[in-house]
Amino acid sequence: MLSNIQIVLVQTFHPGNIGAAARAMKTMGLSRLILVAPRRFPDDEATAMAAGATDVLENARVVDTLDEAVGECVSVIGASARLRNMPLPHFCEPDEMAEHVMTQAASAPVALVFGRERFGLTNEEIQCCTHQMTLPAAPDYPILNLAQAVQVCAHELFTVWRKNPENQYSAPAPVQSTRPTQQQLQAFLQHLDHTLEDAGFHNQPHSRTLERLHAFYIRAQPSKKELSLLRGMLSAFSTPRDNGPSNK
């Protein structure tokens, strides 16, 4: 359950990152934000960056220490840019982290913990965790902005959530155009052939030009509407122009 997932930000320096993280959470169905000793909060910058997610900020819990934040959790994933020399189980693949979190979160609270912008999490804070996680990134510059890391993790969690049919997520459906019948399509292709012939288009014997044009139009899968537009186009090509002699 997404509602069992807590995003914990430890000593965030920039209020804008808190707001951006709140927005990232809300776009991915998360709502429980916990701030451990934020430098400045509440703050106008956080509110501005939260955009339509100010409710997440308003409902945020503010605590003094990390163990207060995660005491009720059955799994605590500490996100860090660098690996620690501490043998906690380690997720290097965000989708594996997400599968684990969503499985646990079905029945109890789970926390994802993000550290300070510059310094990440202290070793003591890693000791409050059950797992570590690193986001795969380009070796030249693997340091994602804090709120961006929250967005990527939230996206991975939401992906697992929506792919679970129990959650009945339905994507907004793209416009489905109606398809013509084979008869309608073939009639168009014949119309195309006649229009080309009337226009003096010479189809070399043994050439496959018409076949290839036909295959193109078939592969393009025109809708009924599009077929109608294409037939209109052919009609325009068939009609002699008003000003000028016929080319036939």
Add this chain to the structure above:
Amino acid sequence: MLSNIQIVLVQTFHPGNIGAAARAMKTMGLSRLILVAPRRFPDDEATAMAAGATDVLENARVVDTLDEAVGECVSVIGASARLRNMPLPHFCEPDEMAEHVMTQAASAPVALVFGRERFGLTNEEIQCCTHQMTLPAAPDYPILNLAQAVQVCAHELFTVWRKNPENQYSAPAPVQSTRPTQQQLQAFLQHLDHTLEDAGFHNQPHSRTLERLHAFYIRAQPSKKELSLLRGMLSAFSTPRDNGPSNK
């Protein structure tokens, strides 16, 4: 090839979003940024938000229109929060978009196009695209910040890239601890049994307490080092305390 992928931002209003997008790109191995008529660029806010990715900003191309930006591309994916009533092929799954983009980008430039913060892309601009894409998001609030959308897309592209063995991406390896032999592990478990017995721990007949404790320690997969620490712990429990009578 990641270097064939162009990120195109159309008429971005907030310079901070340009900088944050540049950073998102660099963390995921992307470098080619094109700005179509940005409201303010260059700008200190962009530079600040770019953090370690100011080179991406410095190398950004600035053009007046979208078709100038994508003229050389063989595939142009227009990202929008809303579906358009325009029958372009549509990606609703970011990983499918990423597979498509990476396949095309092996041999020719491909563009991902992101529109204005408030208004997205115009219908004319969608006409410069070969595909549309929507990021799945929570129905209550599906509008990701522009740079966050870039980060999620870039993350998906980088995921496809690194999973391709030809690209020889190697994740930083977590600390591998050496494992003890079965003999060492069993010796510890016997030591545990003896220490418990000496401490007056009564194992009920037919109870499976010792078995369960053994199973716990086996499942925990202690490293050699950890086993040594645990044996030290048992020794401490075996040694009578200096101040006070033995409990035996």
